Amino acid sequence: MSLALNNIVKRFKTETVLNDVSLTVETGETLVLFGPSGAGKTVLLRLIAGVIEPDAGQILIHGKDMDGVEPEDRGIGMAFQNFALFPHMDASANIAAPLTARRMGQGAISDTVGKVAKMLKIDHVLHHKPKELSNGQKQRTALARALAGAPSILLLDDPLRNVDAKLRFEMRLELPRLLKDQQATVIYVTQDYKEAMALGDRIAVMSGHGIQQIGTPQDIYLNPANIDIARLFGDPVINLLDVTPEADGAGVVVSVSGQPLRLDAGYADAVGQDCVIGIRPESLRFVSKGTKGAIPVTIETEAPLNEKTVTLALTKNGREIMISRPAGEIAPSSGDAYVAADTSQVYLFDRKTGARVEHSSAENKKKGAA
Amino acid sequence: MTAQLTLQGVDKFYGPIGKGVHAVRDINMDIEKGEIIALLGSSGCGKTSTLRMVAGFEETSRGKILIAGREVQNLPPVRRNVAMAFEGYSLYPTVTVRENIAFALKAQRESDAQVDAKVNEVAEMLEITAILDKFPASISGGQQQRASLARALVRDADLYLLDEPMGQLEPQLRTLLRGRIKYYIKERGLTAILVTHDQTEANAMADRIAVMEGGVLQQFASPDEIKLAPANLFTGTFVGEPPMNVFSARAAEVSGDIQFRLDAGVELTYSADQFAPDLRAALLSRGEVVMGVRPYAVRRAKDKGGAAAQVVANQWLGDQTHIAAAFAGSTVVLVEHDRADIAMGDTISVELKPEDLHFFDPASGAAISHGTQMA
Amino acid sequence: MESTSLIERILRGIAITVVILFFMFPIFWIFLMSLQTNETILRVPPSMVFEPSLQNYRALITGQLETQTGTLEIRFMGNLFNSFFLSTTSVAIGLLLGVPAAYAFARLKFRGSEDIAFTLLSFRFAPPLLVLLPLTIYFQQIGLANTYGGLIWVYQLIVLPLILWIVRGYFEDIPADVEYAYRIAGHDFWATFRKIALPLAGPGIAAAGLLAFIFAWNNFIFALVLASADKQPVTVGALAFITASGIQYGQIAAGIILSIAPTFALALYAQRYLVEGLSLGAVKG
Known part of the structure; x- marks a missing residue:
């Protein structure tokens, strides 16, 4: 274990930003802190870096208490969202910053800078000042600076936020190998769920001053702990409809668009309670009229979305639902249509608390996920 | 039938004509009534200048602009009858969101009941009903942007101009609101021009996309057409997420087959009859070409048929999987719809079907062919 | 068009x-x-x-x-030297004291920091004539009257608040992240101050120094009361041209030209650097 946070509390004036946050990160792991803005992700990162102090709680790096340890003595590397390059130094001096601090020889410094720059494909702009660099090059320079000192802990604060979509995508595919080669423990902050899923060995979902759920991307996408987390993962966002599960002879059913939808019998405990059903747009597919369990809808419009087609439709009760399918798949594009849901992939949430209504047979769930 | 908006030879110079910065170069466009058009490009491509010329905030240096058949390039903005939603929201800070939205309607002398009904309808669509009586300073950036959109959409205008209307929106709302706005515009038969740098937004909203770069209109076509037949390398790589894979290749005839030699010793061989004869001739006479293939068209070959590539990333995003592999001296990206059971370092076999290939001229970037036919 | x-x-x-x-x-x-x-x-x-x-x-x-x-x-050249010596030394001392203080006020938000900074500014509120009377008496008692040291000390009333408030703004404009990045890279507080904060606030420090120099150079009243003939700067020395036989306009004009020449040259020289510094927009990332 290379990093442990125990019961961290941080307040700014009277506002509590982090309330009793605990977290451990294993050596070599990439942990993504994911959540909406204002969730305290960046504050947590800065606490680890030591540029701000917690009001309570303990930060351990390699088992050593960091209380009173200055940022320069923590052995970490960090890349900032706004790059935070030194504007008066050229790219190579920026990247060399962690090396000059160690009083390495000039030759060793330029060797290391050259190597890191080559890895990040910025060796041709090493003598440019930050203002002469493109956004993508700035971001790579910032990353190179964080990596140059070969820190055992690497803090990346939404490093792809300020680069355009294409560069962001390229970098997202490039980063896993880069980070693996470094063998560093990585804490990565992002607001983009795709980035979180693509890069994280584990994801810690933060909102409301703390960590809501922590697990592998698969855990979180397929087993969200509550309605908020289900809404944060997935594009288009998960469909949420108010339902009250009922028991019929064979098991549990809910009514969607006036059509009974049979749920797994494991939801028997939820019968009669006010619930919200969550159905991911990709778990819905168009079927022909008369198919068993077909839900009638009226299509409003459809729109392409990154190799998918998203249809916006209304249920018979006037609720909007979105259906997504791989681009190129033929489906009706207007008028009345029928959809069916993959019931192994639907979720029930408590309408009041938002918490996931647990499924009593975990075995079935695993099968559905696989 | 006349077009709702016509641009004829429109130029924009910042500075003296012919000498200043040539921001928009000879744009010609016809937009029909009821169409949604997206002006798509990166920053500085001239899309916002074009929109501002249509709105009248920017002088038209050369050429004609016609709205609903009226020549407007010399009219002030207020006399062009266009509604605009601004990137920077620009709500009136001293009045509530409701009054902001109702402002133009009251100027049109509509009855209070009518105004209320319209404001409520558009507010409900954009999910700002709860904040209608707040002041702009007390609501979030995303809410301000929705209010600004509402103020534009609620008006009665010949043309609706939306400048980066969704950049600040909460990600969970974006897809839903795009759908609703599109439905709202279509249902009422409005004509809208959307300026955006986000090709996802352009694809989702627009009937036709005008791709701009360097002040020049690169292609003006439907999203499908741009995807299947990009006019040049710029359009091909700019539109589409993930972006198109691009490799430089050398075409040669090898014992009756067509062979493409890529970097790092990768050779792709196709039997000659898989390409139309004129295309075959064009490829062989050029030799050097740029080969492009969309990530979703790249398949993993079941057998040993394809070319070897080493996996560098396998990223499952819930509903899609993005795989990157080292190939031909660079990287090839694949999109699959299910999870892929491969790990970093694995070798996969990549298959590129001739019907999915795009060829471009390496010098001009112009498209040579899409699939097996000449462009 | x-x-x-x-x-x-x-x-x-x-x-x-x-x-x-x-x-x-x-x-x-x-x-x-x-x-x-x-x-x-x-x-x-x-x-x-x-x-x-x-x-x-x-x-x-x-x-x-x-x-x-x-x-x-007349001792005009002596006056010119006095002006030069007093202004330069005052500004040098003002920068030495004011720049670190400005950094502290900008970055280390400690208890009462705003109050202290404001108190320093308030020195500029009091009309100099009011301050002068008690100051003269004290200076005579402790032997500072009519010394360069005493004058330079009093000049800090002019120079220090100016430098402090201008430079503080420049330090505040440096994103804290840039300094954090240098700390995290392994450099200590002082190295960060020297290698990051000082160079980035350089244009501001130069501007403040220049302004402070001009203010010090143009000061009249402190020197008039606290300095006798051999310590007087040009501003006071110019009074000698109002002679019994009339006002020597020609010499006054020549004196003005000679006395504005150094500040003028300094401003012209610094202008290029200042503009360059102000366009160092990259500080904002």
């Missing part, structure tokens, strides 16, 4: 010319005066036609002021 922009350009040119004339004319006129004798200066109506002579400058440099009643000893 071509024609409107031409008219616009002409109008703009005229407007700029008028403004330049308005501000530059007095200096130009003083320059002409410095090359004339009192007789030609006081001609009515005034005329631009005269025989230029350097006798005013000669008088200032040799220290021999020829008036109608006789030759007067």
Whole structure:
């Protein structure tokens, strides 16, 4: 274990930003802190870096208490969202910053800078000042600076936020190998769920001053702990409809668009309670009229979305639902249509608390996920 | 039938004509009534200048602009009858969101009941009903942007101009609101021009996309057409997420087959009859070409048929999987719809079907062919 | 469009010319005066036609002021040196004290920091004449009256608040992340101050130093009361030109030209650097 946070509390004036946050990160792991803005992700990162102090709680790096340890003595590397390059130094001096601090020889410094720059494909702009660099090059320079000192802990604060979509995508595919080669423990902050899923060995979902759920991307996408987390993962966002599960002879059913939808019998405990059903747009597919369990809808419009087609439709009760399918798949594009849901992939949430209504047979769930 | 908006030879110079910065170069466009058009490009491509010329905030240096058949390039903005939603929201800070939205309607002398009904309808669509009586300073950036959109959409205008209307929106709302706005515009038969740098937004909203770069209109076509037949390398790589894979290749005839030699010793061989004869001739006479293939068209070959590539990333995003592999001296990206059971370092076999290939001229970037036919 | 922009350009040119004339004319006129004798200066109506002579400058440099009643000893060059010495030393000390203080006020938000910073600024509120009376008495008692040290100390009242408040703003404009990044890279607090904060606030420090120099140079009242003849700067020394036999306008004009020359040269030299510094927009990331 290379990093442990125990019961961290941080307040700014009277506002509590982090309330009793605990977290451990294993050596070599990439942990993504994911959540909406204002969730305290960046504050947590800065606490680890030591540029701000917690009001309570303990930060351990390699088992050593960091209380009173200055940022320069923590052995970490960090890349900032706004790059935070030194504007008066050229790219190579920026990247060399962690090396000059160690009083390495000039030759060793330029060797290391050259190597890191080559890895990040910025060796041709090493003598440019930050203002002469493109956004993508700035971001790579910032990353190179964080990596140059070969820190055992690497803090990346939404490093792809300020680069355009294409560069962001390229970098997202490039980063896993880069980070693996470094063998560093990585804490990565992002607001983009795709980035979180693509890069994280584990994801810690933060909102409301703390960590809501922590697990592998698969855990979180397929087993969200509550309605908020289900809404944060997935594009288009998960469909949420108010339902009250009922028991019929064979098991549990809910009514969607006036059509009974049979749920797994494991939801028997939820019968009669006010619930919200969550159905991911990709778990819905168009079927022909008369198919068993077909839900009638009226299509409003459809729109392409990154190799998918998203249809916006209304249920018979006037609720909007979105259906997504791989681009190129033929489906009706207007008028009345029928959809069916993959019931192994639907979720029930408590309408009041938002918490996931647990499924009593975990075995079935695993099968559905696989 | 006349077009709702016509641009004829429109130029924009910042500075003296012919000498200043040539921001928009000879744009010609016809937009029909009821169409949604997206002006798509990166920053500085001239899309916002074009929109501002249509709105009248920017002088038209050369050429004609016609709205609903009226020549407007010399009219002030207020006399062009266009509604605009601004990137920077620009709500009136001293009045509530409701009054902001109702402002133009009251100027049109509509009855209070009518105004209320319209404001409520558009507010409900954009999910700002709860904040209608707040002041702009007390609501979030995303809410301000929705209010600004509402103020534009609620008006009665010949043309609706939306400048980066969704950049600040909460990600969970974006897809839903795009759908609703599109439905709202279509249902009422409005004509809208959307300026955006986000090709996802352009694809989702627009009937036709005008791709701009360097002040020049690169292609003006439907999203499908741009995807299947990009006019040049710029359009091909700019539109589409993930972006198109691009490799430089050398075409040669090898014992009756067509062979493409890529970097790092990768050779792709196709039997000659898989390409139309004129295309075959064009490829062989050029030799050097740029080969492009969309990530979703790249398949993993079941057998040993394809070319070897080493996996560098396998990223499952819930509903899609993005795989990157080292190939031909660079990287090839694949999109699959299910999870892929491969790990970093694995070798996969990549298959590129001739019907999915795009060829471009390496010098001009112009498209040579899409699939097996000449462009 | 071509024609409107031409008219616009002409109008703009005229407007700029008028403004330049308005501000530059007095200096130009003083320059002409410095090359004339009192007789030609006081001609009515005034005329631009005269025989230029350097006798005013000669008088200032040799220290021999020829008036109608006789030759007067003046120590203008000594005054010039005093101005130079007092201003430079005051600004140097002001920077030495003020820049670290400004950094502390900008970055280390400690208890009462705002109050202390404001108190320092409030030194500038009190009319100097009010401060002077008690100051004179104290200075005489502790032996600081009529010493360079005493004057330089009093000059801090002018220089220090100015430097503190200008430089503080520049430090605040440096994103904290840039400094954090340097700390995290392994450098300590002082290295970060020297290698990041100081160079990035450089233009601001230069601007503050220049302004402080000009304010110190132009100070009159402190030096008038606290310094005797051998310690007086030019501003006070110029009083010597109001002689029993009349006001020596020609020499005053020459004195002005000589005394504004150093600040003028300094400003011209620093201007290029200041503009360069202000366009260092990359600080904002």
